């Protein structure tokens with residue numbers, strides 16, 4: 001091997017130093033003139049540094065040439081790209097400065113965020129019931145089977161407990177299917193009189209369609225005291241429906257729930273079709289807004305409340321369904337799409353009342 005051959009190691013160091021010097025010179029060039037000066041110095045055709053390194057490539061030993069050539073080409077590509085990129089940036093900047101900007105263009109409106117329609121519904125419901133003496137109670141989303149079903153008088157083989165309907169995490173640990181466990185937890189902690197609203201997310205094994213979702217908000221109410229009767233239930237809920245839905249007609253239908261006896265579903269006239277029938281109300285002209293009933297004595301008993309002394313009523317509803325009614329939304333899936341173009345038609349700015 002001839003002694004005047006450049007060693008590969010020296011060559012690689014040279015190419016590395018070249019890149020270290022060229023990078024800041026090109027990247028930080030403040031004007032097209034500075035950039036051009038840097039280009040001539042590093043990338044110039046005749047006396048540029050890269051040219052002289054290319055010449056050195058020729059004096060590498062034959063077996064070192066492939067490795068040296070590869071390193072040379074990689075650096076060359078990177079540095080040339082940097083030069084091009086900086087050239088474009090400087091050109092863009094100069095165009096922006098010289099071409100007159102349109103100062104009459106309206107400014108972009110600032111989107112400051114707003115409350116989701118379902119949150120608005122929950123807050124409105126809570127406000128009406130607050131005036132009726134109800135306070136908010138919250139509970140865990142992961143529950144035991146006992147709080148979710150057993151304490152609520154579900155028989156052990158009730159179909160709702162099936163894994164087809166309920167999301168189990170472990171044997172008897174599940175994602176709550178309703179906010180009713182909050183009623184039990186409240187009755188266990190506080191002596192009557194009790195008036196609570198329990199809003200929160202609940203989970204069921206449903207597929208998305210126009211009126212179902214696997215996770216949705218629910219809001220329940222519970223009133224337990226001495227001498228509470230079905231008259232109280234009907235008065236309170238009718239009062240609520242009048243205030244919330246305006247002059248809409250309402251009706252109660254007998255129903256069945258394990259945790260209430262007697263039970264009733266409350267319907268309001270479909271706000272979308274005004275009673276004429278549409279897909280949302282399944283052509284009936286009515287929309288079910290809540291289930292309700294007198295708290296079953298067995299439920300009071302399992303929460304440690306004396307059913308001989310106290311009675312109570314409870315209701316539960318889905319704020320998402322109510323949001324569909326309230327804002328004339330034809331499909332519940334829109335509420336979960338996070339499309340702000342839709343949501344901002346309904347949303348009010350957070351904290352604002354406008």
Ligand SMILES: [Zn+2]
Pocket residue numbers: 270271272273274275276277278279280281282283285286
């Ligand atoms: Zn309808």
